Amino acid sequence: MSHKPLILVTNDDGITAPGIRALVEAVAPLGEVVVVAPDSPQSAMGHAVTISKPLRLDKIRSAIYGKLQAYQCSGTPADCVKLAVSKVLHRKPDLLVSGINHGSNSSINILYSGTMSAAMEGGIEGIQSVGFSLLDFSYDADFTYAKKVARIVSKNILAGGLAPGTLLNVNIPRGPEAEIKGIKVCRQARAKWEEEFDERKDPNGRTYYWLTGKFVNYDKGEDTDEWALKQNFVSVVPVHFDLTAHESIANLNQWNWE
Ligand code: MN
Numbered sequence: 019m020s021h022k023p024l025i026l027v028t029n030d031d032g033i034t035a036p037g038i039r040a041l042v043e044a045v046a047p048l049g050e051v052v053v054v055a056p057d058s059p060q061s062a063m064g065h066a067v068t069i070s071k072p073l074r075l076d077k078i079r080s081a082i083y084g085k086l087q088a089y090q091c092s093g094t095p096a097d098c099v100k101l102a103v104s105k106v107l108h109r110k111p112d113l114l115v116s117g118i119n120h121g122s123n124s125s126i127n128i129l130y131s132g133t134m135s136a137a138m139e140g141g142i143e144g145i146q147s148v149g150f151s152l153l154d155f156s157y158d159a160d161f162t163y164a165k166k167v168a169r170i171v172s173k174n175i176l177a178g179g180l181a182p183g184t185l186l187n188v189n190i191p192r193g194p195e196a197e198i199k200g201i202k203v204c205r206q207a208r209a210k211w212e213e214e215f216d217e218r219k220d221p222n223g224r225t226y227y228w229l230t231g232k233f234v235n236y237d238k239g240e241d242t243d244e245w246a247l248k249q250n251f252v253s254v255v256p257v258h259f260d261l262t263a264h265e266s267i268a269n270l271n272q273w274n275w276e
Contacts, residue, residue, distance in 0.1 A: 022049045022050045023048065023049035023050070023111075023112035023113060023176050024049060024050050024052070024107065024109070024111040024112050024113075025045050025048060025049045025050065025051045025052070025111060025112065025113045025114075025115065025172070026052055026053075026054065026099070026102050026103075026107065026111040026113070026114045026115070026140070026145070027041055027042055027045065027051055027052070027053045027054075027055070027114075027115050027116075028053070028054055028055045028095060028098045028099060028102070028114070028115075028116050028136045029041070029055050029056070029095070029116055029117055029118075029119065029132075029133060029136070030056065030059070030060040030061050030063065030094075030095045030116075030119065030131070030132025030133045030135075030136065031059055031060075031061060031119060031120050031133075032055065032056050032057065032058050032059045032060070033053065033055040033056065033057060033078065033088065033090045034082070035059075035120060035157075036120075036157065036158070036159070036161065037117055037118040037119060037120050037152065037159070037161060038053070038055055038117070038118070039082065039083075040118050040161035040164065040165050040168075041115055041117055041118045041150065041165070041168055042083065042086065043165060044115075044118075044164075044165040044166075044168035044169045044172070045113075045115055045168065045169065045172050046086075047169075048113075048169070048172055048173060048176060049112065049113070049176070051086050051087075052086070052087045052088070052089075052102070052106060052107060052111070053078075053083060053086060053087070053088035053089065054075075054088075054089045054090075054091060054098045054099075054101065054102035054106055055088075055089075055090060055091065055095075055098055056090070056091055056092075056093065056094065056095060056098060056132075057074075057076075057090035057091060057092055058092075060094050060095055060132045061119075061121070061131075061132055061133075062130050062131070062132065063094045063095065063096075063132040063135070064129065064130050064131070064132065064135055065096050065135040065138060065139070066094045066096065066135075067093070067094060067096050067097055067100070068092075068093040068094060068097050072092075073091065073092055073093045073097055073101065074091065074092040075089050075090075075091050075092075075101055075105060075106070076089060076090050076091075077089055078090055087106070089102070089106060094132060094135075095116065095132040095133065095135055095136035095139070096132075096135050096136060096138075096139045098136060099114065099136050099139040099140055099143065100139065100143075103143055103145075110143065110144060110145050111145055112145075112146065112176065113145070113146050113147075113148075113172060113175055113176055114136070114137065114140035114145045114146070114147040114148070115147075115148055115149075115150065115168065115172060116133045116134070116136040116137045116140075116147070116148070116149040116150070117133050117149050117150035117151055117152075117168070118150040118151065118152050118161055118164050118165070118168060118190075119131070119133040119149070119150065119151035119152065120152065120154065120155050120156070120157065120159060121151060121152070121153070121154070121155040122151055122153045122189055122247070123149060123151040123187060123189060124151075124187070124189045124206075124207070124243040124244060124247055124253060124255075125206055125207040125208075125209040125233075125235070125242075125243055125244055126206070126208075126209050126210055126211070128187055128206065128255075128257065131149070131151075133149045133150075133151060134149045134187055134257075136149065137149035137185045137186075137187070138185065138257075138259050140185065141183065141184070141185040141257075141258075141259055142259060144182070146175050146176075146179065146180050146185075147185040147186075148171055148172070148175060148185060148186040148187075148188060149185070149186070149187055149188065150164065150167070150168050150171075150188045150189075150190065151187075151188070151189045151190065152164045152189075152190050152192065153189065153190065153191050153192050153247060154192045159192070160192075160193055160194075162193060162195070163190065163193040163194070163195040163198060164190040164193075166195070167188065167190050167201070167252055168188075170201075171186065171188055171254070180256075183258050183259070183260065184256050184257065184258055185256075185257050185258075185259075186254055186255065186256060186257065187206075187243075187253075187254075187255040187257050188252065188253070188254050188255075189243060189247055189252065189253045190252050191247055191250050191251070191252065197250055198250055198251070198252065199249060199250050199251050200251055200252070201251065201252040201254060202246040202251040202252065202253055202254065203254050203255075203256070204241060204242055204243040204245075204246050204253045204254065204255050205239070205241055205242055205243070205255060206242070206243055206255050206257070207235055207237040207239065207242035207243055207244035207245070208235075208236050208237035208242075209233060209234060209235040209236060209237060209244060210233075210234060210236070211231040211232065211233055211234070212231060212232050212234050213229065213231045214229075214230045214231050214232060215227040215228065215229060215230065216228040216230050243255050
């Protein structure tokens with residue numbers, strides 16, 4: 019009898035992105051790997067799910083994943099996780115890894131991120147889940163050190179287990195490894211995007227907009243992910259998806275509800 023852990027790999031940059039191939043290589047020695055990922059880029063889709071059109075799920079027959087089972091899905095990262103669990107694996111995997119994203123998902127970016135929503139969906143389904151992101155948007159980014167981090171984190175999860183309802187948001191500075199100072203467990207920095215819209219005219223004279231925006235960090239705390247990443251540490255933020263403001267319940271119970 020084999021007791022190899024079952025590991026589901028997904029992402030939001032699409033099944034052909036170098037980052038997901040790096041992640042597959044990172045976790046392949048740790049268990050049986052199945053890939054279910056979007057057939058096209060789905061960055062910034064957040065936790066969207068597809069409800070008004072059919073979802074396609076096709077087995078990958080090209081050689082890019084060798085002998086591994088790999089499927090591309092026409093939906094979002096959250097769709098991929100749902101379909102993977104109910105139509106491909108037919109059981110909960112022991113670990114879900116998402117990424118390695120091309121670009122940061124630190125701080126408030128977690129809410130917009132397809133990478134982290136896939137991990138979040140795993141968490142909701144009761145699967146131990148983690149998202150990995152490299153602070154480099156480039157297609158040709160060097161994933162060597164990020165792969166190492168992904169393997170270390172995944173090994174720890176499989177060995178010790180995460181508390182129920184907790185998942186991890188792991189962000190990795192650009193290498194080389196010699197310049198990276200280590201791994202820090204952090205809290206999410208309080209930051210936001212200040213929206214800017216580039217206003218243009220189409221050939222018919224109608225106005226259209228491109229969302230640009232600037233990331234602003236209001237939080238100088240040295241226990242935050244933004245601080246750690248600035249100092250060239252890997253940031254590991256434990257996250258839960260219960261958005262209740264527990265500290266406000268007592269106050270709301272004092273209101274006059276008549
Ligand atoms: Mn992405």
